[in-house]
Amino acid sequence: MLKIEGLSGGYDHRLIVRNVSFEVGKGEMLGILGPNGSGKSTLLKLISGILPRESGEVFIDGKSLTSYSSKELAKKMAVLPQLHSHAFSHTVRDTVSLGRYPHQSGWFSSWSKEDEAAVVEAMKLTAMEKYEHQLLDLLSGGEQQRVFVAQALAQQAPILLLDEPTNHLDIAHQKQLLDTIKTQAIEKGITIVSVFHDINLASIYCDRLLLMDHGEIKAIGAPHEVVTKNQIETVYEARVSTNPHPERPKPQITILPDVNEKKDDKRITAENFQVTGDLVIFQAETQLKTWSSAVINAGSGWYKNFVNRRVDANYACDNVHEEMLAYLANNGFSEADTVGMMTAVNTKDAIIKEYDTPFGSIVIMVTAGVGNAVDVSRAHEVEMLPAIGTINTWIIVNGELSDEAFIQSVITATEAKTKALSFEQVKDPRTGTIATGTSTDSVLVAATQRGMSIPYAGPITEIGKKIGQGVYECTVEAIQIYKKAKGWV
């Protein structure tokens, strides 16, 4: 559809874009990324022919750009230039209608039904119909931007070149506009080449990305091939981390600041835990990076309050999440700051111990109810209903855990818990075999992310050894108390 071959060019013979080659297929959306001044807009101008090229070729449907008349070219390619602040005295409708220019013929151009329909549709797609008769200079920057996108859409060209289409738009309108543009690509097979400043938006919406650096292509490929920590840090000269998008296989980046906020070097100890008949609470002064399978705020995040709530053994509720949130709110714990778990065990029986390691220390908290014990290797043989009676394990780390170390902590803790159940000869009542856990166990690992960095937490690392020993000891002790309370021993 669109083929760029060895394209070079710039201003007054100063080369800005150098030897750029790539192809974009029908219905494909290609995003152009790169730091300020890297030549993104210049590349777009060279592709559209607005700027004469120094060397190289642009082909549309196999034909050189130069072989098209300007009107023929406008039927093939619509361009949204970078928006600058100008005073506009046209109405929205008139401005969008200008997009129909290549479709007019003769000296006295006639306004056809198709022209009208294209203008109305473009205004609708950009949610600008209600401003139809407004003068452009009375609109906000974001609204003006949408008018020019509408103008480009009204052109109904099979290729759309966009320079920062989401400039000035709030997030709702960014989403709306990019959903609209992407839909044009998917449903109408329109080929889109768009400059983006927002790496995350480009990653979400584009099929491929082209990363410019000093006028040259640094990388081109699928978003996960281009948006890598290394490449983005090198080209933009900024510290970033990459994270998965929650719904799509499109990487997202986060800026890592180099300014330090208020330092908190306080070490977390067992003394920081409060235990009542209903709750085990740990409240940190600043948020800890947390991974858990809790009822409230499971997954990863940064939280200050950690609550293990005792509920009745017959606790039943249609919406556990909502009920638990209401409970937490009544007790002064906000959802934004709190990880919440449940247990049927008397929270006074929680085992909380502190372990020193060469890098710092960890605090472990375990509540164990084993009425619901399960041998996971045989769970497929029997019908089981979820029930309260659970082992909740918390590991609070004074140190900086890597992602691997978070996951390894969970593995190490789980193995230690299973070993404790085996030592205590806790059996799955359905199969009569040694249980590996209960049906609703939860685990939480939270780290201060200050102090020494801990890359690994497997069983032979210093932290892994303490997690193994600590979770085992705490779980054994908690099970023994539980057995006594139940009159089993």
Ligand SMILES: Nc1ncnc2c1ncn2[C@@H]1O[C@H](COP(=O)(O)OP(=O)(O)OP(=O)(O)O)[C@@H](O)[C@H]1O
């Ligand atoms: N009209 C012009 N005349 C002369 N030089 C220009 C002109 N427009 C841009 N340049 C120069 O070309 C270089 C690349 O500019 P360009 O606008 O292509 O970068 P960009 O990657 O789009 O940047 P930004 O992210 O800031 O929009 C810059 O050094 C700029 O100063």
